[in-house]
Amino acid sequence: SSLDPRLPVWRTITEPVWLQGHGSETERRELACELATLVGIRHEYLDRLPHAFSGGQRQRIAIARALSAQPDIILLDEPTSALDISVQAQILNLLVMLQRQRKLTYVLISHNISVIRHMSDRVAVMYLGQIVELGTAHNVLNHPRHPYTRLLLDSVPRLDRPLLQHAGETMKTGELPSNRRLPQGCFFRERCPYASVDCGQPQSLTPLNETDGVRCWRAVAGS
Ligand code: SF4
Structure with a gap:
């Protein structure tokens, strides 16, 4: 279009x-x-x-x-969402080939975890307009730290593991808060299974090492 x-x-x-x-x-x-x-x-x-x-x-x-x-950088906003599955693979493979050939950087926006896994070196997970977790694709997708990232990844069915890898974690029911009336403190507080009084303060994206960071005091403390 x-x-x-x-x-x-x-x-x-x-x-x-x-x-x-x-x-x-x-x-x-x-x-x-x-x-x-x-x-x-x-x-x-x-x-x-x-x-x-x-x-x-x-x-x-x-x-x-x-x-x-x-260009040096191309923004790919859901580049395959309107395509059927076999065509999606062709387009993604074309993008990978062009990236290598032309030394391009892509900023890829997607809701499709499989696409992100296939394409990304670094991943930023966003909730209500904030980056809640940032890091190498391997670390974020295989060892997620933020509760939202963990629940997001668990919502994708996979053949090689049970559906709820992080057993016992479920998102609290309810609507996604409006970004016109953002929650006080941690934006994920109303839906987080670990929310406590300590989550009433705004959370900042805290570096964990040279590549990764997370916006949750509990994840920073390693619990
Ligand atoms: S700060 Fe609290 S509410 Fe926010 S993600 Fe961490 S544990 Fe959950």
Whole structure:
């Protein structure tokens, strides 16, 4: 839906370059052919409009457009959520290949833990707009410390372990608080199984070592 339905895709792919005033039309067309080939779109199709492409192809076109201005960092906001599962794998593998080839940094936003596990070197877990846990993907996903991260990971069914790895922990029932009326103290207090009077103070993201940090006094104390 981010592609202009009236623009041939070669123009869409090179729009960032055109906005920056770089290159002649011939040069931009050559760039579109090069990027289309890179992401797996046949360059004979570049005069077509977006509706002529499948969802996976449109996502490839969006990736080509992101690459056209030669960025160092790309923000990927739920890049595969609208795609079916087999196409998701193709797009993720394409992104990994491009990252290695072009030495890109991705900031990936996702609700899909499997996607995060497949793609990430570092992970930040957010709750109500705050980072509650930050660290290497291995540490956060395999040894989560914050109660919210632990409950989040336990909510994903896996074949290699029982559903509730952190037995006895369950989120308190109730609605997610509104971010217009944030809870006092720790934002997770109303749903945390370990909430106590000590959680009434705002929590800060506390470094645990060179790579990891957590926003919970109890996790910092190691209990
Ligand atoms: S500070 Fe308290 S309420 Fe917040 S996550 Fe830690 S134990 Fe739970």
